[in-house]
Amino acid sequence: MPAILPPPTSPLGPEQAALLERRVSIVVASRDAQRRPHLMRALGCRLCADGRCMTLLLPLRGAAQVLEDLRSNGAIAAVFSEPTTNRSLQLKGDDAQVLPATAEDETLAAEHLERFVAEIGELGFPASVAQTILCAEGGIAAVRFSVREAYEQTPGPRAGVRLGDGG
Amino acid sequence: MAAATVRLDAIRACLEGTVPGVMATCAPDGTPNVTVISQVEYVDAGHVALSFQFFSKTRRNVLANPVTELLVVHPLHGATYRIAARYLRTDTDGPVFERMKAKLAGIASHEGMADVFRLRGADIYEVESVEQVAAPRHDTLPASPNRLSALRRAALRVAAATDLDGLFEALLDALAQDFGIGHAMLLLLEAGGGRLYTVASRGYGRSGAGAEVALGDGVIGTAARMNTPIRINHATLEYRYARTMREGVAEALVGREIPLPGLADPGSQLAVPLACGGRLMGVLYAESPQELRFDWDDEDALLALATQAAAQLGALAGGGAADDAAEPVPPASAAAPAPAAAPPLRVCHYAADDSVFLDDDYLIKGVAGAVLWKLLRDHATSGRTDFSNRELRLAPDIRLPEVGDNLEARLVLLTRRLTDRQAAVQLQKTGRGRFRLCVTRPLRLSHVPR
Numbered sequence: 158m159p160a161i162l163p164p165p166t167s168p169l170g171p172e173q174a175a176l177l178e179r180r181v182s183i184v185v186a187s188r189d190a191q192r193r194p195h196l197m198r199a200l201g202c203r204l205c206a207d208g209r210c211m212t213l214l215l216p217l218r219g220a221a222q223v224l225e226d227l228r229s230n231g232a233i234a235a236v237f238s239e240p241t242t243n244r245s246l247q248l249k250g251d252d253a254q255v256l257p258a259t260a261e262d263e264t265l266a267a268e269h270l271e272r273f274v275a276e277i278g279e280l281g282f283p284a285s286v287a288q289t290i291l292c293a294e295g296g297i298a299a300v301r302f303s304v305r306e307a308y309e310q311t312p313g314p315r316a317g318v319r320l321g322d323g324g
Numbered sequence: 325m326a327a328a329t330v331r332l333d334a335i336r337a338c339l340e341g342t343v344p345g346v347m348a349t350c351a352p353d354g355t356p357n358v359t360v361i362s363q364v365e366y367v368d369a370g371h372v373a374l375s376f377q378f379f380s381k382t383r384r385n386v387l388a389n390p391v392t393e394l395l396v397v398h399p400l401h402g403a404t405y406r407i408a409a410r411y412l413r414t415d416t417d418g419p420v421f422e423r424m425k426a427k428l429a430g431i432a433s434h435e436g437m438a439d440v441f442r443l444r445g446a447d448i449y450e451v452e453s454v455e456q457v458a459a460p461r462h463d464t465l466p467a468s469p470n471r472l473s474a475l476r477r478a479a480l481r482v483a484a485a486t487d488l489d490g491l492f493e494a495l496l497d498a499l500a501q502d503f504g505i506g507h508a509m510l511l512l513l514e515a516g517g518g519r520l521y522t523v524a525s526r527g528y529g530r531s532g533a534g535a536e537v538a539l540g541d542g543v544i545g546t547a548a549r550m551n552t553p554i555r556i557n558h559a560t561l562e563y564r565y566a567r568t569m570r571e572g573v574a575e576a577l578v579g580r581e582i583p584l585p586g587l588a589d590p591g592s593q594l595a596v597p598l599a600c601g602g603r604l605m606g607v608l609y610a611e612s613p614q615e616l617r618f619d620w621d622d623e624d625a626l627l628a629l630a631t632q633a634a635a636q637l638g639a640l641a642g643g644g645a646a647d648d649a650a651e652p653v654p655p656a657s658a659a660a661p662a663p664a665a666a667p668p669l670r671v672c673h674y675a676a677d678d679s680v681f682l683d684d685d686y687l688i689k690g691v692a693g694a695v696l697w698k699l700l701r702d703h704a705t706s707g708r709t710d711f712s713n714r715e716l717r718l719a720p721d722i723r724l725p726e727v728g729d730n731l732e733a734r735l736v737l738l739t740r741r742l743t744d745r746q747a748a749v750q751l752q753k754t755g756r757g758r759f760r761l762c763v764t765r766p767l768r769l770s771h772v773p774r
Contacts, residue, residue, distance in 0.1 A: 219458060230354070235358065243360075249357075292458055
């Protein structure tokens with residue numbers, strides 16, 4: 158397995174890192190050889206300590222095409238959005254790797270579900286909605302990538318602005 | 325996993341915007357992009373429209389590479405669907421654009437982003453496939469009222485009407501009793517086609533008969549101008565009628581205008597056109613203080629009912645003319661005893677717009693005003709109280725438009741307006757195509773020529 162070479166610095170500041178720790182909705186996009194995009198909701202995320210590397214958890218059931226795309230070309234985009242505030246962030250990378258989920262990943266997904274139930278519960282949605290959309294019953298896979306680019310995605314005048322160093 | 329194909333119209337609840345959709349695109353260089361989107365509008369079983377608000381990366385991508393994928397969620401149980409869709413074109417006007425613009429105004433004000441969201445266009449996509457990617461654990465859907473069954477009851481109720489007054493009542497009864505919609509009004513298009521006038525309403529304490537809405541104004545005017553249903557699920561200032569400032573102000577002070585009845589701050593609004601034979605005839609409007617009150621099934625049912633009512637309106641209006649043509653004009657009735665004891669009612673008619681004022685308060689204008697003025701003059705000169713629709717239709721001093729206007733509808737409007745004002749002059753139906761003028765105070769008529 159080739160080593161992941163993270164970018165020299167992360168485009169994420171403390172504010173973005175904090176958002177990724179919050180009770181966010183996460184959707185991952187890939188694309189196939191014909192440049193047709195595919196997407197699926199992720200069950201949790203973990204930003205590494207230096208902010209340069211992101212791990213996402215995807216359900217095996219429903220994410221087959223996305224995982225296949227990532228295995229074949231590594232191009233990935235993920236949007237993180239906090240339902241109660243609409244604060245959103247998009248991360249991109251080109252070196253995504255699909256890895257087997259660890260016990261730690263399983264725990265993370267279970268915790269994320271619990272916290273997400275509370276998040277959308279504030280908007281009036283019953284727990285069953287979160288339990289359905291974050292269902293991990295068919296097993297999960299981990300996807301790790303280097304955070305190459307980050308974009309502000311909160312609706313408003315700054316939406317689409319690229320964050321951090323890369324320009 | 326083999327994915328079962330799902331029909332787009334089976335998942336319309338996912339497209340109400342309750343749970344925001346997410347869209348993936350891909351740049352020509354192969355970089356994917358994913359973003360939360362504020363609106364996915366169901367267009368028909370094969371198309372959706374997305375709101376074009378910003379010149380975003382998503383937009384640049386679809387213009388260069390039109391294949392996309394959407395993720396949408398059912399708000400009641402979380403079932404999740406993936407929609408593969410191909411960008412076709414952008415509409416910057418027309419029914420789909422206006423529907424989305426109205427809905428977006430509701431979403432924007434709900435999200436506190438009224439200044440941020442502006443619809444530049446409706447991006448139309450062809451749906452290539454719909455696939456369920458997360459299934460609800462149990463069938464947890466709460467049983468919602470069956471709108472098809474309600475529509476059946478409503479259709480029979482409306483079909484039973486034998487005259488226009490009965491039709492208007494049946495339509496609003498149907499909304500209240502079959503659909504549980506407590507606040508509604510019916511407006512008809514005037515012959516010139518520029519304005520709609522209220523003929524009946526429910527839930528406001530007064531009929532508001534005669535209140536007007538200009539084409540293009542608010543939810544009702546937009547539904548009329550575009551001949552398409554307009555539905556908004558959240559309170560929005562943009563589509564609210566400026567009626568609050570008028571509340572508590574005497575009608576005379578606001579001139580020749582009858583305030584539109586309605587909720588000051590509706591949470592949900594639904595306006596559906598009445599159209600038949602390609603001709604717009606009016607608008608049926610329903611509203612609720614509650615947000616998210618009306619869904620797709622309500623819109624379908626009310627549009628079907630309004631379409632039936634439009635056909636019936638045309639038939640009854642035409643039939644009415646034929647009916648009363650067969651009847652002779654009634655002879656002038658004997659002079660009624662003048663109610664001499666009461667103070668006289670001052671009636672002033674302005675020829676310029678046929679407006680009529682009772683004791684200086686504005687009552688009505690246009691065809692209805694001309695009709696009332698003729699009745700009162702005939703009454704003053706001959707003491708007549710019984711009249712027929714036919715003689716009004718033939719009267720040279722009532723300038724009925726050549727085509728399209730509806731004398732019966734104007735009489736219903738006039739009758740209701742007089743009732744709303746508890747005027748000393750009232751109209752009473754006495755038979756098919758016949759009615760009686762009831763006057764409880766002596767009249768003092770004055771006329772202001774053109």
